[in-house]
Amino acid sequence: MARESERTSDDQTRTPNAACSRRSFLELGAGLSIVGAAALPVNGSPVQVGASGADGGEAKRTKPNPIAVSTYSYWRYRDDSKLTIEECIDLAAESGFDAVEVLHVQMQDESNEALQRIKQRAFRQGLDLCGLSTHQTFVSPDPAVRRKNVEHTIHCIELAYAMGIPTIRVNTGRWGTSKNFDALMANKGIEPRLEGYTDDDGFDWVQDGLEQCLPAAEKCGVVLGLENHWGLGRTADGVLRVLDAVDSPWLKATMDTGNFLENQYAQYEKIAPETVYVQAKTYYGGGTWYTLEIDYARVAKILDQVDYRGYVSLEFEGKESHETAIPKSLAMLRKAFAV
Structure with missing residues (x-):
């Protein structure tokens, strides 16, 4: 999402406690290949994904992507929009969404009782809890800072596990040399490096930090979705550089349609094959920081070409x-x- 949390540094110091008790999930790729697998039956005959249809053409999917909404869409860091997670779930159900994505910094209570209330509320409203959007940065020369962010990310993995959420949004982080977030946005998400350091240093820190989170992700069955979210992950190439270096089925990409500010469709195409989650921006009334024109029929076609079946989560901004x-x-x- 387009807004960095300015309040995460103090509440990221907790060491993860309740470890996931279930046995490790199977490797993400095992058994999940859907090319050539039977889809839903049509007139009693299974449709094969990628197989020829009755007319000799490629068979069509029989189920559209589920559409979710992030609680950020209601909250948006605005003083007049401070709704609870449960209130957002109720609004999402009233509107007819399929699922809800939870913004971590919006959570007021992280006790197990609160997590189970959120899960129960979604269940009773007929909604999936499909994502947890978190904030972290591994771009720091200070090992203690990076370790604190590793611990924070593992904590968020465990929160997602407790709520039955299958993926969390993660970030590379950024150099932190901008005066504030408004200044960063005014400069299109670009900022100077820390003096004496290179992007190669930053990418090494990001790789190391995320690799430390992978055992918890695999144990809990929670996929980390690295978002194109400013900093070193501002571009598709930046995100893919990290994914290639880490090379794990438990670290894939979250595509944010509003965070590519140049050559956006070419970048959607680059990141699409690694995408496990999509955040879809809209800007009715004009954007908070900018307004980006997005042709969602074109985005849908790009994702369909890689057979993306997952959630598309609205982030109204x-x-x-x-x-x-x-x-x-x-x-x-x-x-x-x-x-």
């Missing part, structure tokens, strides 16, 4: 009231990602 903008966003995404 405009100035219009969420009461009107979010239903419009849902209708638009439903149309774009329809079969």
Whole structure:
């Protein structure tokens, strides 16, 4: 998402406690290949993904991508929008979404009782909890800072596990040389490196930090989705450099459609094969920091070409009231990602 949390440094100091008690999940890739696997039956006959249809053409999928909404869409760091997670779940159900993504910094209570209330609320509303959007940075020359962010990320993995959430959004982090987030956005997410250090240093720190999180991710069955979220992950090439270096089925990509500010469709195409989660920006009423024109039918086609079946999670980032903008966003995404 486009806003960095300015308040995570103090609450990222907790050491993870409750370790996941279930046996490690199978490797993500094992058994999950869907090319050539039977899809839902049509008139009693299974449709083979990638197989020829009755007319000799490629068979079509029978189920559209599920459309989710991030609680960020209601909250948006605005003083007049400080809704609870459970209130956001209720609003998502009223609007007709399939699932809800939870913004970690929005959570007011991380006790197990609170986590189970959130999970139960979604269940009773007929919604999946599909993602947990977290903040961290591994771009620091200080090993203690990087270790604190590793511990924070493992803590978030365990929160997701407790709520039955299958993926968390993670970041590379950034150099932190911008005056504030508004200044970073004014400079299109670009900032100077720390004096005396190189991008190679930063990428090494990111790789090391994420590799330390992988055992917890695998044990809990929670996929880390590295987002194109400013800093070293501002571009598809930056995200892919980390994924190639780490080379794990438990670290893949979260595609944020609003965070590629140049050559956006070419970058969507680059990152699409590694994408396990999509955050879809809309800007009704004009964007908070900028407004990006996004052709979602084109985005849907790019994702369909790599047979992406996963969630598309709305992140509304405009100035219009969420009461009107979010239903419009849902209708638009439903149309774009329809079969």
